[in-house]
Amino acid sequence: MDIALEKLQQQIENMVQLTPQEWAAFRDCWKLLSFKRQEYLVREGQTERYLYFVVEGIQRLYFLNDGNEICLGFSFDHSFSGVYDSFVSQTPSQYYLQAITPSKLLALSYTDLEQLYATYPIFERWGRLFNQYFLLGRVKRERDMMSMTAEERYVRLMTESPRTLQLIPHKYLASYLGMSAETFSRVRKRLSKS
Amino acid sequence: MDIALEKLQQQIENMVQLTPQEWAAFRDCWKLLSFKRQEYLVREGQTERYLYFVVEGIQRLYFLNDGNEICLGFSFDHSFSGVYDSFVSQTPSQYYLQAITPSKLLALSYTDLEQLYATYPIFERWGRLFNQYFLLGRVKRERDMMSMTAEERYVRLMTESPRTLQLIPHKYLASYLGMSAETFSRVRKRLSKS
DNA sequence: GTTATTTCTTGACTTAGGTCAAGAGTGCTT
DNA sequence: AAGCACTCTTGACCTAAGTCAAGAAATAAC
Structure with a gap:
């Protein structure tokens, strides 16, 4: 303390x-x-x-x-x-x-x-x-919320605040980024392949 | 002045x-x-x-x-x-x-x-x-932007700030509410009928 | 007041992302 | 260590809203 x-x-x-x-x-x-x-x-x-x-x-x-x-x-x-x-x-x-x-x-x-x-x-x-x-x-x-796609917002979070990505359960992050947990999962999959 | x-x-x-x-x-x-x-x-x-x-x-x-x-x-x-x-x-x-x-x-x-x-x-x-x-x-x-649909946002603007609706060209209002000008027009039509 | 430009509307079609449902991991709990 | 409960992934399907294109209506400019 x-x-x-x-x-x-x-x-x-x-x-x-x-x-x-x-x-x-x-x-x-x-x-x-x-x-x-x-x-x-x-x-x-x-x-x-x-x-x-x-x-x-x-x-x-x-x-x-x-x-x-x-x-x-x-x-x-x-x-x-x-x-x-x-x-x-x-x-x-x-x-x-x-x-x-x-x-x-x-x-x-x-x-x-x-x-x-x-x-x-x-x-x-x-x-x-x-x-x-x-x-x-x-x-x-x-x-950001008004101009980016779900995938772009994910990438931004990943680059600007990797710590958040690592610490916070995905289901919470998904709603924070304005997408469903399913879309969040699909975005990650798509990015890991490219 | x-x-x-x-x-x-x-x-x-x-x-x-x-x-x-x-x-x-x-x-x-x-x-x-x-x-x-x-x-x-x-x-x-x-x-x-x-x-x-x-x-x-x-x-x-x-x-x-x-x-x-x-x-x-x-x-x-x-x-x-x-x-x-x-x-x-x-x-x-x-x-x-x-x-x-x-x-x-x-x-x-x-x-x-x-x-x-x-x-x-x-x-x-x-x-x-x-x-x-x-x-x-x-x-x-x-x-509001994270929880409402395009139509709900329009209704909220209409009730909370009718003056804005009246003064500002629709094409600007549409983007302010996070929708295309076409969707804005369709929302208005839908609401005028019900 | 008559053109010339925008703005607004409408229809046809597309798409990003949502929903539902079922499985696969993960990790708490006793 | 077995069971239970979350969390995450994946597939199939759906829908709100976007895009493109063409007229109609309204404003601005002369």
């Missing part, structure tokens, strides 16, 4: 320069939570209370559409996690956030973050840049 | 409370730009210099994919506009922003906005909330 805190500090200071006091205040807001395999961090209808930073384990974000699960993303390692739209708007989540493997995550509550914003202006800047970073990712994904 | 400035002020103060001095500093950064029909505000490869607030006219944001134009959004009236990802990251745009009709827009340059951020902390908060607002819109759209 000390390593995780270091990684967290790196990520923050990548965006803003904190004084030791500011960092201490920030660090002290995070608490460690543990989840079992298959356990839910947030269910549909619940309001997300935390922003997470993954210490260990893998999580997936998905929603239900006519009984089908559609994945929107995955988190692991030293990345942020959470149902972020529910978190920032403090409205009920339309998504499920589930631990795929046993997980430990650092968690920052909404009220603590509001407190940081109110106390140290530097965190407003961090929040702006964090939202911006998040936004750029979504814009990129939107473009 | 005075009305536009009032609308701009309303939008800002919807998110943060400004002192008269802060508002004056903010207001003075915006300049009025005019564009003819079909004129480009930004082309692919250019870096977006401004965040815009539409005074009048209609604009569309699109990109080219194998020679096909795919629309990502439209702006009109008193909404914000711009190639926002290029603007915030100050990297070359992958998108075109074009005036569909003759347009007048208030424009805030990147350097002026940076100056505001540096001078008045309140604008960091505004920037955070602005990015957040933007992000929530993209997350919603991503969900």
Whole structure:
């Protein structure tokens, strides 16, 4: 967990320069939570209370559409996690956030973050840049989903994030890439032959 | 244009409370730009210099994919506009922003906005909330695009934003909704009969 | 107001990807 | 280590939506 805190500090200071006091205040807001395999961090209808930073384990974000699960993303390692739209708007989540493997995550509550914003202006800047970073990712994904075929999206994932391909069960990846599990399997077969 | 400035002020103060001095500093950064029909505000490869607030006219944001134009959004009236990802990251745009009709827009340059951020902390908060607002819109759209059929997306646009349906040429709307112009036409026909 | 250009519609045909169903691996569990 | 439950693969078939092409309707330009 000390390593995780270091990684967290790196990520923050990548965006803003904190004084030791500011960092201490920030660090002290995070608490460690543990989840079992298959356990839910947030269910549909619940309001997300935390922003997470993954210490260990893998999580997936998905929603239900006519009984089908559609994945929107995955988190692991030293990345942020959470149902972020529910978190920032403090409205009920339309998504499920589930631990795929046993997980430990650092968690920052909404009220603590509001407190940081109110106390140290530097965190407003961090929040702006964090939202911006998040936004750029979504814009990129939107473009990919609107312009690429299923096979092209698979190839992109394979080249840009081979780690995800390796860590995440295929049935989840398929829906993340906007295709059925069968199509996912066929795409892989087609590519392995050529 | 005075009305536009009032609308701009309303939008800002919807998110943060400004002192008269802060508002004056903010207001003075915006300049009025005019564009003819079909004129480009930004082309692919250019870096977006401004965040815009539409005074009048209609604009569309699109990109080219194998020679096909795919629309990502439209702006009109008193909404914000711009190639926002290029603007915030100050990297070359992958998108075109074009005036569909003759347009007048208030424009805030990147350097002026940076100056505001540096001078008045309140604008960091505004920037955070602005990015957040933007992000929530993209997350919603991503969900819609991944879970709805072409017809369902059309119905959603019709009910949530009839104004867009009325103002924007169908061929642009079709690509915005992720379908061909022909499918768009057929969906409308099908719905008009039932 | 009359051309000239776009935009929109419609029909015929194609295709990427989905669905259903049945087997083959894989790996938890006791 | 045997059994059970997932996950992945494969085949057969289906369907939503795309493409191509040709008119009709609407706008823009002169």
